[in-house]
Amino acid sequence: MTDAPGKISINCKVNGEAVTLHAYPFARLLDVLREELRLTGTKEGCGEGECGACSVLLDGELVNSCLVPAAQVEGAQITTVEGVADGERLHAVQRAMVECGGAQCGICTPGMVLAAVSLLKHTPQPSEADVREGLAGNLCRCTGYMKIFDAVVHAVKEG
Amino acid sequence: MASDKNIGKPVPRKEGRAKVTGAAQYVDDLQLPGMLYGVTVRSHVPRGRIVGVEFGEGIPWDEFTVVTARDVPGANYVALILNDQPYLADGVVNHAEEPILLLAHPDKYLLEEARRAVKVETESLPAVFTIEESLEPKEVIWGEDNVFKTFLVEKGNVDEVWDSPDLITIEGEYRTGAQEQLYIETNGVIATANAEEGVTVRGSMQCPYYVHKALVKLFDLPEDKIRVIQTETGGGFGGKEEYPSMISGHAALLAWKSGRPVKMVYDRAEDMVATTKRHPSRTRHRTAVTRDGKLVGMEIDFVVDGGAYATLSSVVLSRGTIHAAGPYNCPNVRIRSRAVATNVPPHGAFRGFGAPQSIFALERHLDKVAAAVRLSPEELRRRNFITKGETTATGQVIREDVDLPGLLDRAFELTDYQEKRERFARENEGARVKRGIGFASFMHGAGFTGSGEKYLQSIVGCEATAEGRVRVLAASTEIGQGTKTVFAQIAADALGLDYETVEVVQPDTADVPNSGPTVASRTTMIVGKLVESAALQIKETLKGAGLIGDSYTQDEWARACGEYVRQHGALRTHVQYQQPKDIEWDDEHYRGDAYGAYAWAVYVAEVSVDTLTYEARVEDFVAVQEVGRVIHPVLAAGQIEGGVAQGIGWTLYENVVWREGRMANGQMTNYIIPTSADIPPIRVHFFENPYEGGPGGAKGIGELPMDGPAPAILNAVEHAVGVAFDTVPLTPEALLDALEGEPVEA
Numbered sequence: 001m002t003d004a005p006g007k008i009s010i011n012c013k014v015n016g017e018a019v020t021l022h023a024y025p026f027a028r029l030l031d032v033l034r035e036e037l038r039l040t041g042t043k044e045g046c047g048e049g050e051c052g053a054c055s056v057l058l059d060g061e062l063v064n065s066c067l068v069p070a071a072q073v074e075g076a077q078i079t080t081v082e083g084v085a086d087g088e089r090l091h092a093v094q095r096a097m098v099e100c101g102g103a104q105c106g107i108c109t110p111g112m113v114l115a116a117v118s119l120l121k122h123t124p125q126p127s128e129a130d131v132r133e134g135l136a137g138n139l140c141r142c143t144g145y146m147k148i149f150d151a152v153v154h155a156v157k158e159g
Numbered sequence: 160m161a162s163d164k165n166i167g168k169p170v171p172r173k174e175g176r177a178k179v180t181g182a183a184q185y186v187d188d189l190q191l192p193g194m195l196y197g198v199t200v201r202s203h204v205p206r207g208r209i210v211g212v213e214f215g216e217g218i219p220w221d222e223f224t225v226v227t228a229r230d231v232p233g234a235n236y237v238a239l240i241l242n243d244q245p246y247l248a249d250g251v252v253n254h255a256e257e258p259i260l261l262l263a264h265p266d267k268y269l270l271e272e273a274r275r276a277v278k279v280e281t282e283s284l285p286a287v288f289t290i291e292e293s294l295e296p297k298e299v300i301w302g303e304d305n306v307f308k309t310f311l312v313e314k315g316n317v318d319e320v321w322d323s324p325d326l327i328t329i330e331g332e333y334r335t336g337a338q339e340q341l342y343i344e345t346n347g348v349i350a351t352a353n354a355e356e357g358v359t360v361r362g363s364m365q366c367p368y369y370v371h372k373a374l375v376k377l378f379d380l381p382e383d384k385i386r387v388i389q390t391e392t393g394g395g396f397g398g399k400e401e402y403p404s405m406i407s408g409h410a411a412l413l414a415w416k417s418g419r420p421v422k423m424v425y426d427r428a429e430d431m432v433a434t435t436k437r438h439p440s441r442t443r444h445r446t447a448v449t450r451d452g453k454l455v456g457m458e459i460d461f462v463v464d465g466g467a468y469a470t471l472s473s474v475v476l477s478r479g480t481i482h483a484a485g486p487y488n489c490p491n492v493r494i495r496s497r498a499v500a501t502n503v504p505p506h507g508a509f510r511g512f513g514a515p516q517s518i519f520a521l522e523r524h525l526d527k528v529a530a531a532v533r534l535s536p537e538e539l540r541r542r543n544f545i546t547k548g549e550t551t552a553t554g555q556v557i558r559e560d561v562d563l564p565g566l567l568d569r570a571f572e573l574t575d576y577q578e579k580r581e582r583f584a585r586e587n588e589g590a591r592v593k594r595g596i597g598f599a600s601f602m603h604g605a606g607f608t609g610s611g612e613k614y615l616q617s618i619v620g621c622e623a624t625a626e627g628r629v630r631v632l633a634a635s636t637e638i639g640q641g642t643k644t645v646f647a648q649i650a651a652d653a654l655g656l657d658y659e660t661v662e663v664v665q666p667d668t669a670d671v672p673n674s675g676p677t678v679a680s681r682t683t684m685i686v687g688k689l690v691e692s693a694a695l696q697i698k699e700t701l702k703g704a705g706l707i708g709d710s711y712t713q714d715e716w717a718r719a720c721g722e723y724v725r726q727h728g729a730l731r732t733h734v735q736y737q738q739p740k741d742i743e744w745d746d747e748h749y750r751g752d753a754y755g756a757y758a759w760a761v762y763v764a765e766v767s768v769d770t771l772t773y774e775a776r777v778e779d780f781v782a783v784q785e786v787g788r789v790i791h792p793v794l795a796a797g798q799i800e801g802g803v804a805q806g807i808g809w810t811l812y813e814n815v816v817w818r819e820g821r822m823a824n825g826q827m828t829n830y831i832i833p834t835s836a837d838i839p840p841i842r843v844h845f846f847e848n849p850y851e852g853g854p855g856g857a858k859g860i861g862e863l864p865m866d867g868p869a870p871a872i873l874n875a876v877e878h879a880v881g882v883a884f885d886t887v888p889l890t891p892e893a894l895l896d897a898l899e900g901e902p903v904e905a
Contacts, residue, residue: 034188039181040181040184040185040187040188041180041181041182042181043185043187043343043344043393044187045343045344045427045827046427046826046827047426047427048427048826048827048828050826050827050828051343051827053343080181081179081180081181082180082181082182084180085180090176090179090180094179094180097175097179098171098172098175098176098178098179099171100793101169101172101793101794101796101797103172103175103178103179104394104639104640104641104797104801105342105343105344105392105393105394105395105638105639106174106177106178106179106183106391106393106639107185107342107343107344107393107394108343108393109178109179110179110181113179131835132835132836133836135835136834136835136836137834138835139343139827139832139834140343140835141340141341141342141343141394141396141801141805141832142394142639142797142801143797143800143801143804144797144800144801144802144803144804144805144838144841145800145804145835145838146796146797146800146838146840146841147793147796147797147800148835149835
């Protein structure tokens with residue numbers, strides 16, 4: 001396939017599947033995921049890396065996809081919220097978010113889920129300070145964070 | 160066969176799974192075939208005459224749909240209360256960021272370039288930006304005197320108290336700043352429109368029927384030609400109460416002219432600078448108190464800055480006015496209030512709706528009153544708390560058991576208030592980081608004020624399918640607070656069925672009746688009661704048809720529904736709100752039963768103030784409240800925690816910086832809301848005292864938690880540093896100014 005003028009082909013893995021993206025090199029990964037792959041679980045909250053609603057895992061690291069140029073994901077492994085559950089079986093963090101009331105309006109939730117998954121991967125037994133720090137890049141306006149903390153603690157227990 | 164299998168239990172949230180998997184579809188996740196994108200060209204000046212519009216070079220303008228005020232098919236105003244706000248400026252602009260023209264194009268990147276290429280030439284007119292400039296008036300910018308609305312509440316005769324030699328008079332002035340709702344999903348809609356099919360808008364909103372009403376006028380179409388569908392909504396907090404009528408109209412105008420679906424979704428900066436915020440306020444108190452601390456007279460002057468158009472300011476003012484004298488028994492009260500115009504974008508609904516502003520002033524002021532009569536803040540309040548049989552400022556007799564001393568005791572016990580109050584005072588001596596503890600006691604009325612619910616005449620429907628599924632039909636929106644879950648709990652228990660049997664239909668004006676707006680802490684208490692009644696009518700219908708008895712199993716229920724639907728075609732009921740007979744309200748004199756029920760609360764904040772960095776932090780927060788019966792403990796606590804966090808933000812972090820009537824910090828980078836690292840443990844405790852007017856005994860709670868944090872925190876800051884701050888937000892700069900010069904030991 002020939003790319004449109006200025007667009008490049010980018011090979012990467014998204015949620016475990018090999019894909020070839022066709023995008024302008026400086027297109028935001030956020031837009032490429034949402035518009036080209038129709039993975040709309042990744043949300044735009046601010047477009048400037050402050051709110052974390054667009055969080056994805058890029059080679060296992062939590063990043064704001066609104067700040068990642070498409071060209072940078074060549075050869076990378078990307079996990080979006082759509083790739084967190086194992087088929088129908090929700091990830092422990094997702095189950096805990098539902099049970100503990102960690103999701104209210106839900107718009108920050110995909111990013112928050114990925115932040116929590118990332119936190120628990122790096123720190124399987126986080127202290128309260130670890131949780132606060134680990135989620136501090138993801139803004140939530142509904143919950144006051146308490147139920148999200150509960151969810152992380154619950155996910156550690158139920159893991 | 161009503162049950163309580165579900166009410167009071169943490170049943171799983173209806174749309175929980177969709178939200179944690181990313182499957183939930185918000186408006187920006189939707190695409191329609193042939194869809195264009197739409198943007199708004201806005202005013203750069205706060206007030207002026209439009210003298211010309213220039214479409215710059217280098218843009219293929221013939222590919223664009225352009226809409227101006229001349230393209231409006233019906234009336235060019237946003238139908239709400241006074242109808243003074245145009246959809247598109249026609250000759251004059253009254254605030255920065257006022258919409259002037261609209262553009263649509265399939266390529267959203269080119270569209271952004273085009274927006275920048277439109278040059279609007281304006282001739283500036285003098286503008287006013289503050290409450291003082293508006294009241295002066297420095298310039299008349301609205302009506303005859305810049306005043307949108309005034310209220311006067313009178314109880315007893317406050318004029319007689321000031322000269323009494325036995326009373327002490329205490330005065331104070333208190334101010335609050337604007338606050339951005341900052342829902343994480345910005346305002347957005349998709350519209351389709353043509354003369355044959357009419358107008359359909361789907362989008363993020365709290366009040367589908369507000370949008371419906373506004374579009375009927377804008378397009379001059381019959382009601383059945385306008386359809387409004389709520390999509391999954393990423394937070395509202397009042398910010399999606401009235402504004403969606405504006406963006407919906409804009410997208411629909413572009414769709415009407417282009418003949419194509421049009422999506423408009425604001426980016427964060429546009430949403431922050433152009434849409435509504437909490438009303439800034441100024442409150443003046445003059446209080447007469449006996450030497451032993453009994454309140455005898457309260458004179459309160461409450462003013463809110465409404466911005467350039469009337470929008471909801473009169474109603475915000477109303478709630479702020481009624482809450483201004485708080486949960487205290489005082490024989491002589493006068494509250495005068497005004498909502499005034501300034502040349503800033505209209506301020507609007509935000510959780511609490513005027514009450515947080517006036518309650519902040521009162522609860523700060525009462526600490527000052529307590530000091531003047533040498534009583535502790537709690538002792539002063541204890542001597543004045545309202546009790547059953549006493550009357551509020553509007554003369555409403557409290558008919559429910561209210562136990563504010565009990566709430567206070569519990570809150571103090573949970574926080575070791577007395578011990579900390581004494582210990583911090585000792586330890587602060589010479590310490591760099593000073594600690595303090597303070598509280599606020601308050602009430603919040605649930606539902607529309609006064610005769611509001613009577614005029615709304617909300618309707619809820621309930622339907623049973625042939626399979627025995629129950630569908631709740633209401634326009635009340637799920638915006639994160641749990642409407643779908645709570646309605647399903649209420650209907651399931653009314654019918655004695657499993658929670659899973661009940662589905663709450665997505666609000667779509669083509670399918671659901673008008674259950675009123677999703678505002679004013681009214682959804683659970685007022686609309687939930689209608690859900691309960693509508694569900695009970697289904698049961699009565701089946702009983703009347705002899706298909707079920709008093710008790711039945713889930714299977715018997717399903718069979719009965721199937722039989723009824725076969726015989727009659729459908730099983731659907733509608734119920735309409737009827738004001739309880741004992742609620743009386745006089746709109747003219749603002750007297751009587753302002754609300755059907757109040758939630759009551761005492762909140763305690765513990766703070767630290769670093770006298771080197773001038774940073775104030777909340778270290779612990781306890782929220783104790785009586786809210787009738789708790790329908791869902793997790794959702795209810797989530798409401799309180801979320802409201803407290805927003806209250807902490809309003810108090811310490813969220814500072815809207817105005818420059819010539821425009822928000823200068825319209826970004827998350829420099830408008831700071833609390834993160835997970837900033838919020839203390841928020842400990843929530845409910846007292847349950849079932850309210851007979853609410854479903855399962857519930858009262859409204861959504862707005863209550865916004866009222867308490869600001870005064871509790873500033874009362875604690877005063878305890879910590881000995882300075883009585885009277886303004887929120889309390890910025891580090893304000894702390895620096897106040898504390899500078901004090902000896903600081905590192």
